[in-house]
Amino acid sequence: xxxxxxxxxxxxxxxxxxxxxxxxxxxxxxxxxxxxxxxxxxxxxxxxxxxxxxxxxxxxxxxxxxxxxxxxxxxxxxxxxxxxxxxxxxxxxxxxxxxxxxxxxxxxxxxxxxxxxxxxxxxxxxxxxxxxxxxxxxxxxxxxxxxxxxxxxxxxxxxxxxxxxxxxxxxxxxxxxxxxxxxxxxxxxxxxxxxxxxxxxxxxxxxxxxxxxxxxxxxxxxxxxxxxxxxxxxxxxxxxxxxxxxxxxxxxxxxxxxxxxxxxxxxxxxxxxxxxxxxxxxxxxxxxxxxxxxxxxxxxxxxxxxxxxxxxxxxxxxxxxxxxxxxxxxxxxxxxxxxxxxxxxxxxxxxxxxxxxxxxxxxxxxxxxxxxxxxxxxxxxxxxxxxxxxxxxxxxxxxxxxxxxxxxxxxxxxxxxxxxxxxxxxxxxxxxxxxxxxxxxxxxxxxxxxxxxxxxxxxxxxx
Numbered sequence: 001x002x003x004x005x006x007x008x009x010x011x012x013x014x015x016x017x018x019x020x021x022x023x024x025x026x027x028x029x030x031x032x033x034x035x036x037x038x039x040x041x042x043x044x045x046x047x048x049x050x051x052x053x054x055x056x057x058x059x060x061x062x063x064x065x066x067x068x069x070x071x072x073x074x075x076x077x078x079x080x081x082x083x084x085x086x087x088x089x090x091x092x093x094x095x096x097x098x099x100x101x102x103x104x105x106x107x108x109x110x111x112x113x114x115x116x117x118x119x120x121x122x123x124x125x126x127x128x129x130x131x132x133x134x135x136x137x138x139x140x141x142x143x144x145x146x147x148x149x150x151x152x153x154x155x156x157x158x159x160x161x162x163x164x165x166x167x168x169x170x171x172x173x174x175x176x177x178x179x180x181x182x183x184x185x186x187x188x189x190x191x192x193x194x195x196x197x198x199x200x201x202x203x204x205x206x207x208x209x210x211x212x213x214x215x216x217x218x219x220x221x222x223x224x225x226x227x228x229x230x231x232x233x234x235x236x237x238x239x240x241x242x243x244x245x246x247x248x249x250x251x252x253x254x255x256x257x258x259x260x261x262x263x264x265x266x267x268x269x270x271x272x273x274x275x276x277x278x279x280x281x282x283x284x285x286x287x288x289x290x291x292x293x294x295x296x297x298x299x300x301x302x303x304x305x306x307x308x309x310x311x312x313x314x315x316x317x318x319x320x321x322x323x324x325x326x327x328x329x330x331x332x333x334x335x336x337x338x339x340x341x342x343x344x345x346x347x348x349x350x351x352x353x354x355x356x357x358x359x360x361x362x363x364x365x366x367x368x369x370x371x372x373x374x375x376x377x378x379x380x381x382x383x384x385x386x387x388x389x390x391x392x393x394x395x396x397x398x399x400x401x402x403x404x405x406x407x408x409x410x411x412x413x414x415x416x417x418x419x420x421x422x423x424x425x426x427x428x429x430x431x432x433x434x435x436x437x438x439x440x441x442x443x444x445x446x447x448x449x450x451x452x453x454x455x456x457x458x459x460x461x462x463x
Contacts, residue, residue, distance in 0.1 A: 001075075001077070001140070001141040002077055002083075002086050002087070002138060002139070002140060002141075003138070003139045003140075003141065003143070003148065004083070004136045004137070004138055005136060005137040005148065005152055006134070006135070006136060007126065007135040007136060007137055007152070007155060007156070008135065008156075009128070009133045009134055009135045010128070010135065011033065011034045011130070012033070012034055013028070013030070013033070013042040013044065013126075013128050013135075014219060016044055016126050016128075016135075016155055017044045017126075017232070018161055018215075019154050019155055019157060019159075019161070020044060020045070020046040020047075020126065020151070020154065020155065021046065021161075021215070021234060022161065023046035023047040024046060024047055024236075025046060025047065025048055025051065025120050025234065025235055026044070026045070026046035026234045027043075027044065027045050027046070027090045027091070027120070027122070027231070027232075027233050027234070028042070028043075028044050028231060028232040028233075029041075029042065029043040029044070029090065029230075029231050029382070029383070029384060030042055030222065030230035030231055030232065031130060031228055031230070032222065032226035032227050032228050032230050033130045033226075034130075035222075035223070035226035036226035036227055036228050036230075038228040039130065039227075039228035039229075040129065040130055040131050041084050041085075041127060041128065041129055041130070042126075042127070042128040042130070043084070043085045043090070043125055043126070043127055043128075043384060044125060044126040044127075045090060045120075045122035045124065045125040045126070046122075047122075048090075048120025048121050048122050048123075049120075049121050049122075049123055049142075050069065050120070050121040051118070051119070051120045051121075052065060052066065052069050052091075052117065052118070052119050052120075053115040053117065053118045054115060054116065054117045055115060055116045055117075056094075056096055056097050056098070056099035056100040056116045057099065057100075058100070061100060062097060062100050062116065062117045063100070063101075063343060063346070063347040066089070066117065066119065066343050066346075067341065067343040067344075069089065069119070069121060070088070070089055070341075070342075070343055070385060070387075073087070073088070073121055073123070073140075073142075073387060074387060075087070075140060075387045075388070077387060077388045078388060079252065079253050079386075079388045079389055079390050080388065081252075082129060082132065083127060083136070083138065084127070084252075084384075084386065084390050084392065085125050085127055085138065085384050085386045085390070086138060086140070086386050086387055086388045087122060087123045087124065087125070087138070087139065087140040087142075087386065087387045088121070088122065088384060088385050088386040088387040088388075089119045089120070089121060089122075089384060089385040090119065090120060090122050090125075090383070090384045091117070091118050091119025091120060091233070091382070092117075092118055092119070092233055092240060092377055092380060092381070092382045092396070093116070093117055093346070093350065093380050093381045093382075093393075094114065094115075094116045094117070094375070094376050094377050094380040095351050095355070095374075095375040095376065095377070095378060095379040095380040095396075096110075096116050096374050096375060096376060096380075097116040097117055097350065097351070097380065098350055098351040098364060099116075100116070101347065101350060102361050102364060104361075104364055104365060104368050105365060105368050105369065106368075107368050107369055108368055108371055108372060108373055108374045109372060109373045109374065110373075110374045110376075111373050111374065111376070111408070112238070112376050112401065112403045112408070113237070113403075114237075114238050114376050114377060114401065114403060118233075118235070123139060123140045123142050123143050124137065124138065124139035124140070124143050124147075124148065124151065125137075125138050125139075126138075126155065137151060137152055137155065140387065163212075163213040163215065163216065164211070164212040164213045164216075165212050165213070165216055165442075166210060166211075166212040166213055166214060166215075166216035166217040166220070166439075166442060167210060167211050167212050167442045167443070167444065168208055168209075168210050168407070168439045168440055168442045168443050169208065169209040169210060169211065169443070170208055170209060170443065171208065171440050171443065172206040172207065172208045172409065172436045172439075172440065173206065173207060173208065174204050174205070174206050175204055175205040175206070175207065175372055175373055176204055176372060178422075178425055181204060181421070181425050182421040182422075182425070184202065184370045184371075185202065185415060185419065185421045185424060186421075187366075187370055188200045188202055188366065188370065188415045189415070189417070189419070191366055192415075192416070192417050193417065196362055196366070197357060197358065197359060197362045197363050197366065198293050198357070198358045198359070198416065198417075199290060199293050199294070199357040199358050199363065199414050199415065199416050200356075200357040200363045200366050200367065200414070200415050201354070201355050201356055201357045201363065201367070201379075201412055201413065201414050201415070202367070202370065202371070202412050202413070202415050202424075203367075203371060203375065203378070203379070203410050203411060203412025203413075203428070204371075204410070204411060204412065204428055205371075205372075205373050205378070205408060205409070205410045206408070206409045206410070206411070206432070206436060207406060207407065207408045207409075208406070208407050208439075209405055209406055209407065210402065210405060210406075210407050210439075211405070214239040214241060214402040214407075215232065215234070215239070217241060217400075217402075217407075217439055217442075218232045218239075218241045220438055220439070220442075221241060221243055221400075221435055221438055221439070222243065224323060224434050224435070224438045225243040225322070225323050225324065225398065225434055225435055225438075226243075226323065227243050227244055227245040227322060227398065228245065228247075229242070229244040229245060229246060229247055229382075229394035229395075230242055230243050230244060231244070231382045231394065233382065237403070237404075238401060238402060238403045238404075239401075239402040240377050240382070240396075240399065240400070240401055240402075241399065241400040241401075241402065242377075242382055242394065242396050242398065242399040242400075243398040243399070243435060244382075244394045244395060244396055244397050244398050244399060245261065245320070245322050245327065245397075245398065246259065246260070246261045246329075246354065246394060246395040246397055247259040247392070247393075247394060247395070248349075248352045248381050248383070248393040248394055248395045249345060249346060249349060249352075249381075249383075249391065249392075249393050250391065250392045250393070251336055251342050251345055251389070251390065251391040251392075252390050252392075253389075253390075254335050254336045255333065255334075255335060255336075256302060256305075256306060256333060256334045256335065256336050256345060257331065257332070257333050258298050258302065258331075258332050258333075258349070258352075259329055259330070259331050259332075260291070260294045260295065260298055260329070260330055260332070260352070260353065260354035261327045261328070261329050261354055261395075261397075262287065262290045262291035262293075262294050262328060262330075262354055262414055263281055263284065263287030263288075263290060263291050263317075263327065263328030264281070264325050264326065264327055264328075264413065264427055264430065264431060265277040265278065265280060265281040265325065265326045265430075266324065266325055266326075266430040267321070267322075267323070267324055267325060267326065277326060278319060278321065278326045281319060281326050281327075281328055282317070282319050282328075286416065286418050286419075287328050288317055288328075289416060290414045290416050291316075291317060291328050291330055292316075293358045293414075293416070294330075294353050294354045294358065294414070295313060295316065295330050295332060296358070297353035297358045297359070297360060298332050298349070298352075298353045298354075299311050299313070299332055301348060301349040301353060301360075302332060302334040302349065303334070304348045304349075305334075305336060305337060305340040305344055305345050305348045305349075306334030306335055306336055306337060307334070307335045307336075307337045310333075310334045310335040311332065311333070311334040312332070312333050312334070313330060313331065313332050313333075314331050314333060315329070315330055315331035316330050316331075317330060318330065318331070323434060324430065324431070324433065324434040325430055325431060342385050342389065342390075342391035343385065345391070346381075346385075346391070346393065350381070351364075351379065351380065351381070352379070352381065352395045354395060354414075355379035355395060355397065355412075357414060357415075375410060376401060376408070377396055377399055377401050378396060378397070378399055378401070378408070378409070378410035379395065379396060379397065379410065379412075380395075380396045381393045381394060381395060381396060382394050382396055397410075397411075397431070398431065398432060398435060400435065407439075409432055409435060409436060410432075411428040411429070411431045411432040412428055413427050413428060413431075
């Protein structure tokens with residue numbers, strides 16, 4: 001049984017999240033509204049009744065433990081098209097969780113202790129429907145009415161919660177020079193021409209240091225980069241700030257959808273130039289080939305868990321435009337077979353093919369060899385698995401990790417036989433410049449020494 005209590009509708013859900021955030025382990029699955037036109041639902045929750053944290057090299061299967069957690073709280077409830085989340089699992093899955101599925105070399109440096117899998121079982125949530133302009137406090141019958149009363153009072157309170165302003169200490173720095181990047185792309189090209197692979201998604205990482213509250217940074221970023229699969233994930237140790245435009249896997253009434261992005265052009269402030277860039281992307285044979293390789297890979301992944309002959313490609317090479325880039329997006333669908341659960345779907349398709357390359361396992365081996373650092377949350381996934389059976393997850397591109405005063409952000413692209421190194425290098429900056437430059441505006445002055453912030457860098461503001 002599901003309880004719904006109506007709340008005042010807010011066009012911007014930030015305020016509700018700020019009020020529940022102090023409850024701990026707060027999560028905000030953010031549609032990007034009001035600035036993003038595509039998103040519909042915001043889902044916010046905190047204080048999970050149970051949490052699960054595992055690494056890929058655990059003695060037990062992370063996906064088996066995930067399924068066990070899901071089954072322990074299973075309810076006999078139907079999916080509701082107007083209520084996607086009715087209690088359930090919300091959390092993150094790093095790219096490196098793929099090591100629990102495939103045997104890979106151990107070469108890249110692991111720079112963070114962020115768990116490869118961290119999820120909570122949330123039995124209540126605040127769900128905003130921006131199409132219907134409604135908002136509800138949703139809970140399973142395992143949540144006492146007294147607790148719901150307290151949460152509702154908290155949500156309707158008008159108390160401001162003070163927090164430290166976010167400030168970047170120094171500009172972001174990449175983890176490889178352009179010369180190193182070019183040399184590694186030549187290595188990828190050698191593998192492609194040797195027949196090892198058709199495409200490798202090669203990335204670089206940017207890092208800096210910061211003071212203050214990452215939530216303040218997220219609020220700034222969602223203003224400049226509104227996207228439909230954004231998320232803010234909070235814990236005592238780390239915060240994940242994701243401004244992703246890419247859906248990974250959705251399962252709704254057994255209908256499975258994935259929407260890989262392959263092909264990018266920067267936006268221009270000049271209308272004619274912007275349209276020309278968009279048309280150039282639409283006409284590019286190289287980008288079509290790159291996109292089609294991943295479509296074929298994902299068709300194969302879905303076929304492992306979907307009904308025979310149900311996997312289709314209703315949209316191929318569609319162009320979507322965001323604040324800083326145009327993207328080429330395809331849509332693959334299928335019908336989940338009765339023998340498989342949403343957790344099975346996630347396991348059989350993880351990590352997403354759009355951020356590995358093709359064939360998937362060989363591309364992942366090359367990534368581990370050539371990228372100097374593990375990817376962690378970058379190129380992983382964030383999302384929910386509702387107790388009603390519905391699931392929706394993102395690919396965590398355009399995603400930053402805040403960990404112990406350090407902040408990291410990755411960017412990359414698919415490398416194929418006719419890729420041009422300097423163009424691929426420039427594309428990585430096109431994808432994240434709006435995020436990095438936004439946060440670099442918070443630098444008040446050069447630090448007195450590397451990694452040391454000015455004494456006045458912390459100041460109180462209101463969340």
